Structure formats: structure tokens, C-alpha cells
């Protein structure tokens with residue numbers, strides 16, 4: 001992939017390009033809007049008989065649904081229709097294939113949340129970020145931090161290591177540097 005860059009570079013390029021910013025916000029909407037269902041399906045498949053994991057995954061899914069509402073509101077206020085576009089999931093192919101059980105699935109979730117956190121942290125700490133975008137991601141940020149911590153704790157070190165390569169492959173597919 002020739003298009004390897006850091007989150008900081010990515011944001012500098014995205015911030016000044018309205019079409020790219022719009023596409024990224026629509027991607028965020030899609031990610032948030034589909035996350036809850038994905039997490040609940042994963043919970044139902046792998047967390048029965050594990051009350052703590054079941055409870056935590058239920059909370060995370062509810063928060064993802066809330067994020068979809070917030071990002072949807074942001075898009076509407078910008079005159080954009082929040083729609084889930086049907087397009088290739090460049091990141092997810094390898095990580096999803098690495099899910100075998102509760103631990104590996106939570107590890108995949110932890111890696112993905114961590115990657116998103118890097119971008120959200122860049123945006124929320126940029127005083128020149130569009131105010132409406134910054135405000136929404138400042139609300140989302142602490143909850144995504146909680147998701148990353150919770151997934152990491154449910155996963156354990158071994159599963160985090162075992163899924164690292166699949167995460168890096170997904171990341172390469174997005175053109176992000178390690």
C-alpha cells in the first residue's frame with residue numbers, strides 16, 4: 001500500500017477537504033450504526049454463561065447505538081442524510097476471520113477500538129477542528145476509551161497477541177502505518 005500515513009497526517013489532509021471529511025463522517029456513521037448489532041450477535045454467540053462479559057457487551061452495544069444517533073444528528077445538521085452505505089469493509093475482513101471465541105472476539109474489538117481512538121483523539125485535541133465535529137467526538141471519546149479497556153480486559157494478553165497480525169493486515173488495507 002503506497003498510502004501509508006499516521007493519524008495526524010490523515011487528519012490534516014481530511015480536515016481541509018470537505019468531500020473527504022464528509023466521506024469519513026459517513027464511514028463513522030456506518031461503523032457506529034452497524035457496531036451494536038455486530039456486538040450483540042457476537043455476545044449471543046460467545047458470551048452465554050459468562051455474566052460479566054454478557055453485561056459489558058450489552059453496555060457497549062447500547063453506547064454504540066447512542067453514537068450512531070449522535071453522528072446521525074451531526075450529519076443531518078450538516079444537511080447530509082445518514083445512510084449506511086454498502087461498501088467494502090477494508091479493515092474488517094482479516095480481523096473478523098480471526099474470531100473463534102469470546103477472548104479472540106474481544107481482542108479484535110480492542111484492536112479496532114484502539115485504532116479508532118487514535119483518530120478521535122487527534123480530532124478532539126485539534127482546536128481548529130470543525131466545532132460540531134469536535135463536540136460530537138468529545139462526547140464519544142470517553143465511551144470508546146471504556147470500550148477499548150473493557151474489550152482488552154475480557155480478551156487477555158494471549159488473545160491480544162494472537163489477533164495482532166490480523167489487525168495489522170486490516171490496518172494495512174486502510175493504508176495506515178503501524
Ligand SMILES: [Fe+2]
Pocket residue numbers: 032035063064067140144
Ligand atoms: Fe462508537
Ligand SMILES: [Fe+2]
Pocket residue numbers: 064113143144147
Ligand atoms: Fe466502541
